[in-house]
Amino acid sequence: MALAVAQTRSVLFIKRKYLHALRKTCLWFSTNDTILADQRKPPPKTHLRKSQKKTTLTDLSWEERLSDVVTPLWRLSYDEQLELKLKHQERIMSQLSGYLSGELQSQSSLPVRTKLSFPVLPVLPSPVRDGYRNKSTFSVNRGVDGNPKTVGFYVGTGKKGNIVCVNGDHLLNMPEKHTRVARCYQDFIRLSSLEPCLLFYTGGHWREVTVRTNAEGHTMAIVYFHPQTLTPEEVVVHKAELLDYFTRGPGSVCQLHSLFFQESAMTRCTHEQSPYQLLHGQPHIYEEQLGFKFRISADAFFQVNQAAAEVLYSTVRQLCIPNPEEGGERTQFGGTLLDVCCGTGAIGIITSPRVDRIIGIELIEQAVEDARHNAALNNVLNCEFIPGKAEVVLPGVMSQLSSAGGGPVAAVVNPARAGLHYRVVRALRNQPNIRRLVYVSCKPDGDAMRNFRELCCAPDPMKKLTGEAFSPTLAVPVDMFPHTPHCELVLLFER
Ligand SMILES: C[S@@+](CC[C@H](N)C(=O)[O-])C[C@H]1O[C@@H](n2cnc3c(N)ncnc32)[C@H](O)[C@@H]1O
Known part of the structure; x- marks a missing residue:
């Protein structure tokens, strides 16, 4: 009996210590689309308890170490994960409340707990918790056994020079289809006469593989392939080998719907910089969201968790254009919805029945083409998608909206982690017809916080922020990334 009590106490102690460490980790962790993998078989719970008793990092297996990098909450129950995420979001929103009330001065101020000035709802859970990722990017580097042709995810950092590439089959967020492609790609590059490209300047060719x-x-x-000094004719030979491996060879078990090849000498190239060459199959895949169908190109952004994206999109739609009886009669807002950083047009298209007009703005041309195609595919006729940087395009759109008679305008912004350019914030803030603005952020404590403050500060002619200030009125976190510390925050601003 005494032994059982002691054991329970020790597990509780470890759990508390672990939660504490995670809370600290959550302050600086960020969503990283390229290192996050999907995983299928988590180490069993019994294994987990043993690992919790271990004290040093080196006692952990490579699989556990990778899980701690990619899915650091894997040891917690899903309810514990949601509790942790809610606390983290509340802390960030209390920081925002502090800035807005003047209690906190600068972003470097210590995050003193300030009373929340608006409600933060409980985190909306992801309907799917395991194997949820629809996109994973696997790196190529030296494995645990020293083999440089290893496909997986990194433990360690380039800066410290201690990178080890670990296979991600066990990761909880990874679907089996992704790990199968990674395994096959590893077998293929091990058979290839070409070297892997570990560092751009040291040569080598085979780079990462993305699976959608x-x-x-x-x-x-x-x-992704670095051509280095190969001639185009030489590259053709290796492309043909890759194609043969995945269509007629052992890689055919992956049953690829599409196989693309991109020659790139940079970390990331758009289709315009270096075309995605279709070696096999269909040029797009399609996904359904809330009854609408979406075409997705190789280069286009799409939310990584399809089921949770439906939760996110219905939340965003309801906050942008509220419908008192969600699911009942549609209310017609009769105005314009601006969808800034619209990707393949999902938010605008899903919200289109509630508004007269949608204007989407997106940087990536392939995504804009997808958005236009998606509107037509769904017989949506009131959407217009404009390619370009929002900071360049939006000021012109705003003058059009003002001169067009000034109907009501709602805005949704869903930028990447770098947040919105100040010109975008200025244009939104200075357009008096926008009364509601929904900001969707995967990293609200980063650059997005600067945007929140610029939207809500007192008018400042020096910064050309002359429009009436917005106020945050509701925050809804949505869990898109189970087992990781991240979630999406949907933040409603009104004025
Ligand atoms: C987080 S994604 C959101 C996409 C979309 N709202 C969705 O849910 O699918 C951010 C999008 O912003 C785009 N983007 C990044 N910087 C941009 C800029 N300066 N102007 C316009 N779009 C930008 C990216 O290409 C990406 O498609």
Whole structure:
């Protein structure tokens, strides 16, 4: 009996210590689309308890170490994960409340707990918790056994020079289809006469592989390749070997719906910088969201968790254009919805029945083409998608909206982690017809916080922020990334 009590106490102690460490970690962790993998088989719970008793990092297996990097909450129950995420979001929103009330001065101020000036709802859970990722990017580097042709995820950092590439089959957020492609790609590059490209300046060719899947199980693989000094004719030979491996050879078990190849000498190239070459199959995959169908190109952004994206999108739609009886009669807002950083147009298209007009703005041309195609595919006629940087395009759109008679305008912004350019914030703030603005952020404590403050500060002619200030009125966190510390925050501003 005494022994059982002592054991329980020790597990509780370890759990508390672990939660404390995670809370600290959550302050600086950020969503990283390229290192996050999907995983299928978590180390069993019994294994977990043993690992909790271990004290040093080196006692952990490589799989556990990778899980701690990619899915650091894997040891916690899902309820514990949601509790932790809610506390983290509340802390960030209390920081925002502090800035707005003047209690906190600068972003470097210690995060003193300030009373929340608006409600933060409980985190909306992801309907799918395991194997949820529809996109994973696997790196190539030296494995645990020293083999430089290893495909997986990094433990360690380039800066410290201690990178080890660990296979991610066990990761909780990874679907089996993704790890199968990674395994096959590893077998393929091990058979290839070409070297892997570990560092751009040291040569080598085979780089990472991205895998995208949809709910129907279609699989798209994109292989990135550094041509170095190979001639185009030489590259053709290796492309043909890759194609043969995945269509007629052992890689055919992946049943690829699409195989793309991109020659790139940079970390990341758009389709315009270096075309995605279709070696096999269909150029797109399709996904359904809330009854609408979406085409996704190799280069386009799409939310990584399809089921949770539906939760996110219905939350955003309801906050942008509230419908008192969600699911009942549609209310017609009769104005314009600006969808800034619209990707393949999902938010605008899903909200289109409630508004007269949607204007989407997006940087990536392939995504804009997808958005236009998606509107037509769904018989949506009131959407217009404009390619370009929002900071360049939006000021012109605003003058059009003002001169067009000034109907009501709602705005949704969903930028990447770098947040919105100050010109975008200025244009939104200075457009008096916008009364509601929904900001969707995967990192609200980063650059987005600067945007929140610029939207809500007192008018400042020096910064050309002359429009009436917005106020945050509701925050809804949505868990898109189970087992990781991240979630999306949907923040409603009104004035
Ligand atoms: C987080 S994604 C959101 C996409 C979309 N709202 C969705 O849910 O699918 C951010 C998008 O912003 C785009 N983007 C990044 N910087 C931009 C800029 N300066 N102007 C316009 N779009 C930008 C990216 O290409 C990406 O598609």
